[in-house]
Amino acid sequence: MSAINSVIRPVASFGRGFAYVFRAPRFLLKHPALLRFVAIPFAINLLVFSLAVYFGLDLFTYLLEQYLPQGDAWYLAILYYLAWLVAGALTTVVVFFGFTVVGNLLASPFNELLSERIESLVTGTTETGPFSLSGFLSDSGRAMLTELKKLLFFIIGMLLLLMMNLLPGFGPLAYAVLAPLFTLFFLVIEYLSFVLMRKQIRFKEQRRYVFGKPLMMAGFGCAVFCLLAIPLVQFFCIPLAVSGATLLWCDFPLPDKE
Secondary structure, three states: OHHHHHHHHHHHHHHHHHHHHHHHHHHHHHOHHHHHHHHHHHHHHHHHHHHHHHHHHHHHHHHHHHHOOOOOOHHHHHHHHHHHHHHHHHHHHHHHHHHHHHHHHHHHHHHHHHHHHHHHHHHOOOOOOOOOHHHHHHHHHHHHHHHHHHHHHHHHHHHHHHHHHOOOOHHHHHHHHHHHHHHHHHHHHHHHHHHHOOOOOOHHHHHHHHHHOHHHHHHHHHHHHHHHHOOOOHHHHHHHHHHHHHHHHHHOOOHHHO
16 A cells, blocks of 8 residues: 555645646636736737747748859758748747747736736735736846846856767766756746746745755646647646645645745
């Protein structure tokens, strides 16, 4: 029995973390007033995606016309379609990083408001007073600065991992293991930070909080990654991830921050 429990508990912890992202839609629909905080990030994501695809494909078409040999030969047709497959793959990469970086940067003030309102509904407490434009602009600047710091952290981390990948022998293997784990860690910190920064929790304590529940946090990060990988669902990923992270915090706050 103890052996079975030792297997079931980790799986259950991972599954619980994974489920928080998918609890978010039901919670948002139960509280329609929150949907206005979803609509603005959705519009921002749609705009970022549309501009990236429009200008990216327009540039790619121009490059094909300029540098790809023209003709009716069968191999040129195959080369043309292979080039478009490469363009599709590159677009997928751009979308992933665009939504996790640019989308979060531009929508961060609204994500912070969404997180704050969700916590207020769950806990029954209110941390801020009435809405004011000056306060919103001040909070917006702080939120965007925090996003830039997280972006810098992610870029430095990935550069260090890429340098490790160049080491002979164990380098590629270490990169293959550490890069996905670092990406999951970044996704967890990215969306939990809307709560953790509001609580004025330092980065050291944030790491302690995340690594204190590694399987649950890994499940949450995997769920966010899955949403980012699904076409069109990506538009809703950011508000759903913010909502799921806030619900997770409400269920498992730091003892000294309750």
